[in-house]
Amino acid sequence: MTKEAKSKxxxxxxxxxxxxxxxxxxxxxxxxxxxxxxxxxxxxxxLGVASVVxxxxxxxxxxxxxxxxxxxxxxxxxxxxxxxxxxxxxxxAYDAMMNVKDATSDFIKRGENLTRFFxxxxxxxxxxxxxxxQKLVDLTVKxxxxxxxxxxxxxxxxxxxxxxxxxxxGSMVTMIKQTTGCNIIVGQNGWIWLSGTPEGENLAVEAxxxxxxxxxxxxxxxxxKSYLEKNKVEVSQASxxxxxxxxxxxxxxxxxxxxxxxxxxxxxxx
Amino acid sequence: xxxxxxxxxxxxxMDENQRFDGRKLDQLRPIEIEYDVIKTAxxxxxxxxxxTEVIAGIKLEIGSPFPDTPDNGALMVGxxxxxxxxxxxxxxxPSIDSIEMSRVVDRGIRESEAIDTKKLCITxxxxxxxxxxxxxxxxxxxxxxxxxxxxxxAALKVTKFPEFDGESIDYKKPRKKQLPISKVPIPITVYKVxxxxxxDPVAEEQKEYDGRLTVTSTEKGMLCAMQxxxxxxxxxxxxxxxxxxxxxxxxxxxxxx
Numbered sequence: 001m002t003k004e005a006k007s008k009x010x011x012x013x014x015x016x017x018x019x020x021x022x023x024x025x026x027x028x029x030x031x032x033x034x035x036x037x038x039x040x041x042x043x044x045x046x047l048g049v050a051s052v053v054x055x056x057x058x059x060x061x062x063x064x065x066x067x068x069x070x071x072x073x074x075x076x077x078x079x080x081x082x083x084x085x086x087x088x089x090x091x092x093a094y095d096a097m098m099n100v101k102d103a104t105s106d107f108i109k110r111g112e113n114l115t116r117f118f119x120x121x122x123x124x125x126x127x128x129x130x131x132x133x134q135k136l137v138d139l140t141v142k143x144x145x146x147x148x149x150x151x152x153x154x155x156x157x158x159x160x161x162x163x164x165x166x167x168x169x170g171s172m173v174t175m176i177k178q179t180t181g182c183n184i185i186v187g188q189n190g191w192i193w194l195s196g197t198p199e200g201e202n203l204a205v206e207a208x209x210x211x212x213x214x215x216x217x218x219x220x221x222x223x224x225k226s227y228l229e230k231n232k233v234e235v236s237q238a239s240x241x242x243x244x245x246x247x248x249x250x251x252x253x254x255x256x257x258x259x260x261x262x263x264x265x266x267x268x269x270x
Numbered sequence: 271x272x273x274x275x276x277x278x279x280x281x282x283x284m285d286e287n288q289r290f291d292g293r294k295l296d297q298l299r300p301i302e303i304e305y306d307v308i309k310t311a312x313x314x315x316x317x318x319x320x321x322t323e324v325i326a327g328i329k330l331e332i333g334s335p336f337p338d339t340p341d342n343g344a345l346m347v348g349x350x351x352x353x354x355x356x357x358x359x360x361x362x363x364p365s366i367d368s369i370e371m372s373r374v375v376d377r378g379i380r381e382s383e384a385i386d387t388k389k390l391c392i393t394x395x396x397x398x399x400x401x402x403x404x405x406x407x408x409x410x411x412x413x414x415x416x417x418x419x420x421x422x423x424a425a426l427k428v429t430k431f432p433e434f435d436g437e438s439i440d441y442k443k444p445r446k447k448q449l450p451i452s453k454v455p456i457p458i459t460v461y462k463v464x465x466x467x468x469x470d471p472v473a474e475e476q477k478e479y480d481g482r483l484t485v486t487s488t489e490k491g492m493l494c495a496m497q498x499x500x501x502x503x504x505x506x507x508x509x510x511x512x513x514x515x516x517x518x519x520x521x522x523x524x525x526x527x
Binding site: 151199206 | 275278279282283285286288290291292
């Protein structure tokens with residue numbers, strides 16, 4: 001090849017691509033997730049929606065298991081306790097491993113019972129510190145917001161829709177948190193932990209399911225906002241006649257009513 | 271849903287009259303019924319209740335009656351829990367659950383006298399119609415028993431006799447005469463967890479109940495069959511409440527048939 005052929009983009013943003021499909025020719029584009037370069041062409045190796053941002057071409061898969069990445073915050077379940085750590089299920093094809101040194105700074109004697117920290121069946125929010133080429137995944141719970149989680153409810157969503165659920169700089173999840181009064185942790189592996197009142201949790205779950213279903217459409221944030229607002233009214237109306245019940249659970253009611261004043265301010269502005 | 275701990279979560283939700291899918295404790299999932307889904311069967315129905323889906327098929331055959339009831343037709347109900355419906359069902363000989371399910375559905379139809387078995391007699395002591403109900407789950411998302419029972423009676427309601435010339439049955443000829451069905455027995459299982467009673471569980475809830483009572487009732491709240499399950503005992507008051515709920519819910523479903 002004496003002279004490089006001119007680069008050409010063969011796919012538009014948000015178009016569906018199938019494995020083996022040529023997405024672009026020439027060296028002016030960069031293959032990202034779900035694509036690879038073969039000779040002079042960029043090809044897809046996953047079935048999904050193409051995304052072209054500047055020179056970078058990637059594919060957002062329609063479905064699939066969670067591919068572990070270094071730095072991701074995930075929710076995991078302890079499935080085994082070993083001599084020097086724990087084995088964690090992170091909803092991925094490979095089980096993750098957490099060493100004792102990544103769980104605590106305490107001094108631990110040889111042969112000590114590690115269930116003191118985490119036992120089988122516990123759920124944790126953890127960060128992936130390393131993924132080897134052999135797909136050995138290491139986790140840590142040392143870090144901001146990383147911990148064991150208690151109570152609440154765990155749901156599973158498509159891992160590739162997680163970025164939409166979080167939104168830009170967490171805008172989507174913050175909105176759900178505020179309108180439903182729930183505490184929400186979204187793991188990159190598609191497990192989401194919610195904790196609040198049953199009504200709030202159910203509304204949040206419905207909203208998340210809606211995002212998962214309609215993630216490919218534009219204007220999603222506005223849609224979810226109006227959905228939450230519409231159902232929020234119903235929830236508060238439904239709970240009004242049962243005011244007597246709320247008074248008896250004053251501590252609970254106090255924590256629930258927190259997001260409501262914010263709502264009032266918002267609607268005043270309108 | 272994978273709960274961090276499912277049972278405390280169920281109780282926490284039920285304290286506020288809520289369920290995992292946003293229903294109330296005594297609220298059923300939406301029901302869809304489709305009739306005559308299998309052409310080769312004398313009657314069939316597909317019933318969907320939320321994520322649970324069941325197909326029931328009816329075959330009619332000529333056989334000899336039981337010696338103690340020479341002028342009555344026979345009813346046979348079979349439920350086969352296929353592995354395609356749930357990861358918890360195994361292939362092989364029928365499991366305890368499938369035997370219980372088929373027996374409870376059978377008992378409901380039999381004891382309600384929904385089918386007039388006298389009318390199934392062709393020659394006394396020699397030839398009678400045998401009604402075979404086969405129930406086949408397509409997807410299990412809880413409450414298989416109630417959906418199976420509903421599918422069975424829905425299929426029976428549209429069952430027609432095949433052409434019979436005195437010697438052999440011609441299944442290919444168009445069917446005309448309707449199977450005599452006089453009542454609509456509907457089984458409703460009421461579940462108990464702690465002190466809460468609820469109906470129509472989803473798969474997670476079904477794993478965590480303490481006790482259950484299946485009540486089959488016909489129109490006007492006639493009770494015709496019951497079955498108790500689960501590890502915990504039920505008090506007399508519980509049974510009273512459960513029967514009331516079951517009759518109310520059965521009436522609700524009957525309108526959709």
